[in-house]
Amino acid sequence: MKQLKPLTLRRNFSWTFTGNLIYAASQWGMLVALAKLGSPEMVGQFTLGLAVTAPVIMFTNLQLRGIQATDAKGDYVFSDYLGLRLIGTGLALLIIAGITLKAGYRWETSLVILAIALAKAFESISDVFYGLIQQHERMDRIAIALMIKGPLSLLLLGIGVSLTGSVVGGAIGLAIAWGLVLFGWEIGNGRLILKNSSHGREGEDLLVANAELANSQNPLYPRWERKTLGKLVWLALPLGFVMMLISLNTNIPRYFIERYLGERELGIFAAMSYLMVVGQMVVSALAESASPRLAKYYAAGNSTAFRTLILKLVGVGLMLGAGGVFVAVVAGRPILTLLYKPEYAERSDLFAWLMVAAGMGYVSSFLGYGMTAARYFRVQMPLFVLVTGSCAIACFWLIPTQGVLGAAIALIVGAIVQVVFSFAVIAYAIYKIQKHEKTKSPPYVS
Incomplete structure (x- = not known):
């Protein structure tokens, strides 16, 4: 074969x-x-x-x-x-x-x-x-x-x-x-x-x-097999909570918009939000391709290779984010008119703010893949509780007064919290690799 x-x-x-x-x-x-x-x-x-x-x-x-x-x-x-x-x-x-x-x-x-x-x-x-x-x-x-x-x-x-x-x-x-x-x-x-x-x-x-x-x-x-599934659930459960919190972080603004502003405003917000996927597509492709390699570097205790690849990924995220904001500011209105209808183009200011949130999200996404590759599962749960909580509080205060623009700002608030704490976890993971390189023992943490 x-x-x-x-x-x-x-x-x-x-x-x-x-x-x-x-x-x-x-x-x-x-x-x-x-x-x-x-x-x-x-x-x-x-x-x-x-x-x-x-x-x-x-x-x-x-x-x-x-x-x-x-x-x-x-x-x-x-x-x-x-x-x-x-x-x-x-x-x-x-x-x-x-x-x-x-x-x-x-x-x-x-x-x-x-x-x-x-x-x-x-x-x-x-x-x-x-x-x-x-x-x-x-x-x-x-x-x-x-x-x-x-x-x-x-x-x-x-x-x-x-x-x-x-x-x-x-x-x-x-x-x-x-x-x-x-x-x-x-x-x-x-x-x-x-x-x-x-x-x-x-x-x-x-x-x-x-x-x-x-x-x-x-x-x-x-x-x-009950025993095996029990061990796998115990290993994966923190990431289940994390992924739920990540999804909630994305969707909480939509719940607030539907509650306070109605389905029409939700439709406009969602249509513009999906343009964030243009960059996320590159992020997902590169991160999914790099994840097995990151995991092998970490399992082998190769701190230099792990750190270098993470930094390259973060650099890509920063460039994508900057490009998205530039396009939104320079050509947001004609793009929205062409892709959707004139009523969407009237909210080109929202489009620019969403691209700022997207850029920060690209960086935090790469850092998240790095944490998973290093098997840092449980720490992600409190991290995303903070992220989701920050976004929810921002939505509660901003959407009733600022409308859909408040939802975009809330996403930015959550993204800032995520980048800061994710970077701290990755820095600690690299420190652990360097420490274990001296003893030649595996640095896995779950």
Whole structure:
């Protein structure tokens, strides 16, 4: 059997960037389609569905993909990750259904939320396969999945909205698209990766191969061994809270906007916010490609390589942020008019402030990947409690008086807190590597 060798960091980045580019463009295209075919209210309704489902899904996902991708010692097999993810996804659907019923949304809004929850469930299962593929440094397989998923999502959402005249039809189309890609492409790639690892690998991949061979069942099937799952939950739970807090930090302004200003203002804010993804796309591509390497550097106690790569990533984040602010200030109004409608361009000042928040978010995101690669999981929980709390307090004070502009400022406040404390954790992690370099003992902290 032909071996699937890991790709270089450059090739992994190129594939990931291309895949994320097409996927992000398609995701943005969905908002444009809703804005063009419908109204800001429809954009707001769709955004509310994402805002309600995202924190729950992020929590129950437990950031297993990041733990998988940086599991340089092969502590768990794929079946363990898949088994825990299926339990978490089922729990998430129940929680979202309960929230939707309890919140008393309009029936149409409730249907949108539930349809998006189903789509997110498919996405969660896909994510655990992505973690397996990322662990083996074959980001091309994930990129191809995104290249299929993005345009298909846009197509089926557009068809759903056109046929029904409602966001509900579009959300159902989205769920169908993500389900088709999961069963038609991603599971097959997981099977290929596992077969490849079972034929023997060199170096650290041998740990993964041996672990899979030790599993008595088909390695593609979920495994629910209570003791193993308990240990994995204990390891991952802090990151589950962290990812929920990160999602809340993003969505708290949207809850306040919907509460105080209505779905129309939420739609305008969400449409502009999505343009932040242009830079985040580069950040995610580079960070996901670099994460396994950062983890190996840290596990090996190579402080110089770890520090150098982190600084390079932060430098990229700073340049992206500065470029986004420049574009927003110089050409914000014509860009918004072209992409959406003139009513969006009237808020070009909001666009500029959102780009400031985005730039700071890029830097903090790279630092977050560095913390995960260094296995600093538990410290992230109090860190993001501070970040989310700061953002929530700022929203409470600013949105009722400053409107959507107050929401952008609140995001900046949260980003400042995140950058400062994340930098402190990374500095401590590097100090620990240097200390352990003298004793040659592993510097893992969880």
